[in-house]
Amino acid sequence: MTWQSIEGHDRVAAQFRRALQRGRLASSFLFVGPSGIGKRSFAVALARALLCPTRPEAAMDPCGKCASCVQVDAGTHPDLIHVAKPKDKSFLPLELLVGDKEHRMREGLCHEIGLKPFAGGRKIAIIDDADYLNAEGANSLLKTLEEPPPRSVLILVGTSPARQLPTIRSRCQLIQFEPLADSLVAELLLARGDATNAADARRMAAHAEGSPERAVALARPELWSFRETLLAQIASRSFDPFRAAGMVSAFVDEAGREASARRERLRLAALFAAQFHRAWLMARQGVEPPEDAILAQSVKTAMQGLPFDDAALVACVERCLDALEQIDRNANQATLIECWMDDLDRIRGM
Numbered sequence: 001m002t003w004q005s006i007e008g009h010d011r012v013a014a015q016f017r018r019a020l021q022r023g024r025l026a027s028s029f030l031f032v033g034p035s036g037i038g039k040r041s042f043a044v045a046l047a048r049a050l051l052c053p054t055r056p057e058a059a060m061d062p063c064g065k066c067a068s069c070v071q072v073d074a075g076t077h078p079d080l081i082h083v084a085k086p087k088d089k090s091f092l093p094l095e096l097l098v099g100d101k102e103h104r105m106r107e108g109l110c111h112e113i114g115l116k117p118f119a120g121g122r123k124i125a126i127i128d129d130a131d132y133l134n135a136e137g138a139n140s141l142l143k144t145l146e147e148p149p150p151r152s153v154l155i156l157v158g159t160s161p162a163r164q165l166p167t168i169r170s171r172c173q174l175i176q177f178e179p180l181a182d183s184l185v186a187e188l189l190l191a192r193g194d195a196t197n198a199a200d201a202r203r204m205a206a207h208a209e210g211s212p213e214r215a216v217a218l219a220r221p222e223l224w225s226f227r228e229t230l231l232a233q234i235a236s237r238s239f240d241p242f243r244a245a246g247m248v249s250a251f252v253d254e255a256g257r258e259a260s261a262r263r264e265r266l267r268l269a270a271l272f273a274a275q276f277h278r279a280w281l282m283a284r285q286g287v288e289p290p291e292d293a294i295l296a297q298s299v300k301t302a303m304q305g306l307p308f309d310d311a312a313l314v315a316c317v318e319r320c321l322d323a324l325e326q327i328d329r330n331a332n333q334a335t336l337i338e339c340w341m342d343d344l345d346r347i348r349g350m
Helices: 010-021 039-051 067-074 094-098 135-140 142-146 182-191 198-206 212-217 221-235 241-253 259-284 293-305 310-328 333-349
Strands: 028-032 080-083 123-127 152-157 173-176
Touching: 010 039, 028 039, 039 067, 039 123, 039 152, 094 135, 135 142, 182 198, 182 212, 198 212, 221 241, 221 259, 221 293, 241 259, 241 333, 259 293, 259 310, 259 333, 310 333
Parallel strands: 028 152, 028 173, 080 123, 123 152
Antiparallel strands: none
């Protein structure tokens, strides 16, 4: 049964329900998982359940009708604090956490969560875009994390533990949200009108890493044009790592200067390459060609022209997955791309 109409995360809901039933709810959490899979929606739903005065907390079943529930849904509940990175900023502004210079520690999230709950229950704070905490912002949270106010809950919402400083990770309970199943992503795309037919929905879902948000971004024709060109280059006997690196760099540059948009494009490139090598490996094991015509053709070309063995293909897949992890760790993108393509070339020559 889907908890609070949030698809795919019943396991996490059950985890919180058990903690509440045992009276062992932690005070600080780090929600991580792919972007666009419902982590923020889950955090708000959890706040609704904890603040609803008409139902027991352990039931995790808010009424949805009382003043508290209505205020949570409207974003106006006095005991729910929510901060997020403004679109025109590269990091979460320190002022949102501890107030400006004139009101340091007398305003902001760290001050507000320490106040007595207005309704006598809990104080709950949600930090969205926690990936964009810089060192100064992360350090400003340490006292609140080390000495949480009574009956307070602080939830940081991000994509990967690697994006957080060790001081943050060590003071929060990690809650891992799994990517949504491809079939569920495809269903959501069709239901929301983001895909016009089942075939397009399946294709978008297959490359979305379990994220409907990422799947919608994949609807742009230029992404698929780049993918076709990249796969043709990787599948070719005359693979040129310098040319491939330039191709990927140009694709990333087209996203503009916004760091998150550039990172998403680089993730797509690494994901496309990983899927290609994985499909190639599966084809060597006798698995039927993928439904994706471009991927199937690229694999066919590679199998006809390149004498790879299984070990080399596994190494290529692992190197692409390493690139994805390095992207999450904010590695220098130019250096990452060059080293990644050089390593693929080296593996091919072994």
